[in-house]
Amino acid sequence: MKRKHLILTAALALAAAGSAQAQNGKFYIKAAGGYFFSVSPGQFPDVGQYPPRDEVRVVNTATGATTVQSTKVLTGSYGEGVRGGLSFGYNINQYLAVEGTFNYFSSKKNLMTHIVTNAAGSGAHLGSVESHGYVHAVDFAPSLVISPGYSKLNPYVRFGFVVPLWGRLFIETDADRTSSVTGQPATVVAKTTIHRKEEIKPNATLGFQGALGATYPIAKRLDLFLEAEYRNVPVRGKTKEVTKYDELTQVINTANGAVITEQRRGLNDLSVAERNTDYVTTLDQNSNTPTGTTGTVTHYKNDNAPANELKSYINIGGLGANLGLRLRF
Template sequence: MNRIHLTQLAVLVLFFASTSLTRAQTAKPVKFYMKAAGGYFFSVSPGQFPDVGPYPPRDQRNAVNPATGETTVISEKVLTGSYGAGARGGLTFGYQLNPYLALEGTFNYFRSRENLMTRNITTIEGTTTVAGSVESRGYVNAVDFAPSLVISPGYDKLNPYVRFGMVVPLWGRLNIETDATRTSAVPGQPANVVAQTSIHRKEEVHPNPTIGFQGALGATYAISPRLDIFLEAEYRNVPVKSKNKEVTIYDERTTVINTTNGQVISQQSRGLGDLSTAERETRYVTILDQNSNTPIGSSGTETNYKNDDAPADELKSYINIGGLGANLGIRIRF
């Protein structure tokens, strides 16, 4: 009997030991996880936009006297804003150090909303007839990497957290698209013969390397042992300084037309390959002086520089692609 009891006891001990081991293995915390999220951000630190070539960030209305060519400013407004407003999507790789601390690295893609950077409309004095117009709009595409530290109380179901860290832009472009029109007199021709010019151009501003900062307040909600959803409010501050600029699209067409009968007298065009190096490429500098490659005049729509065969010099500009927004996503634990 004693042997039977001892055998039964040994079996029970082994059973409970194996059960406890199984539970311990099941309860082993998950270390690695991945998050996918999307969100929208709003501008919180608007500033004055940079110049677009010779055009300052103004929304301006002018009137021109066709007899004398004198131009009068009717109204003018400074254009301000930020490139921090827009949509963002991200993929995060995380590691749970303990129930309260985690390390994350996030790759984000950002597309800002389009901003009006300059607008200049000139009408013939005393009429609503447009003699010329220039309008430029810009938007930012960017990819960044954001390492961060996450702190939470470690709750199982609904777990609030704070997250903070850096933002390291990996790639980005400020894209500026400009459309311009102009109607002008043709030397040696009667007043009813005019030249109508239209220009469409796109330029890309390349940034200097920079580092920004980010912080978030959010919460995760467990749907299953390995799947959570999360919602967070995030703030980013990412100032960006321009490095250089390149015109990537240029289409100019000029038509000389008889406005009385609509007859086209002549046509000519300029493309990207017709631009000089100075018209096509720009270096951003902190100081302009007498040695800088700046414009010295123009011939029609063509701008002449001190050295047409070298990039032009312009003053550096600054934009901010940070903002305040919300992210919604899922977290998968492995």
């Protein structure tokens, strides 16, 4: 008799579980948007020859001696920004599901270098360099989802990997410089302005992610969900390319504002080494490094081959919140 009761109880439990599973649906789609904050800031990589500093320099125009008046290391992370995702899931049973999510991420702009140079005594502006970097990326995140299977407010934990599919670190730099002109009076100066944009392609990498959230039904097959998510995705640079470059030099008579001569330099005027960079783990005597400059032109050991720079690392992970809808089938 007891055995029959046990069998009957087990059958009822299985029927109830099957009914709940049918109600919840095995397949589902989730759409979400969220914002992430940096939780592990570090020092930004160099922007070419410029270190990650917010710095004010003073130059003695008579001797050329330069003094650093103030300096600050620039730190941060590329993990702060907005994220949108589309997930495809399958309920293995009432308590366990697997998901695959495609995410698009756009980070906020980060100040990577800011160097201002003034003349000693007069405080006249002689030049500045300012660079901002930001990341756009697409990734795929396979996850395992565990929950108690409640019919109303249902908490869950989710954890898995992050596989970047595409991504770029963009660096935009604006620079200006004012200098004297040989053989001309002090009222005649050369003013140069430069705008450039670089794209850094990453090496393949693998990250990790985990989330704690809850779902709540708002319609027959539609749920609202909110979750807190943590991601750790370290990325190292592979190659860099200058994709925009605009340089203008004007010789100006400051007494009347007249432009005496004007010269432009564009993207096609850059050498291969100025335009392209391969990142390496070690620089040695065989590396294609700079040998000197002529004005704003940088010369390399081989101007017709990509330059070499040391690899740098960034992290596009962070801690954030996602809000979205889940449609069950």
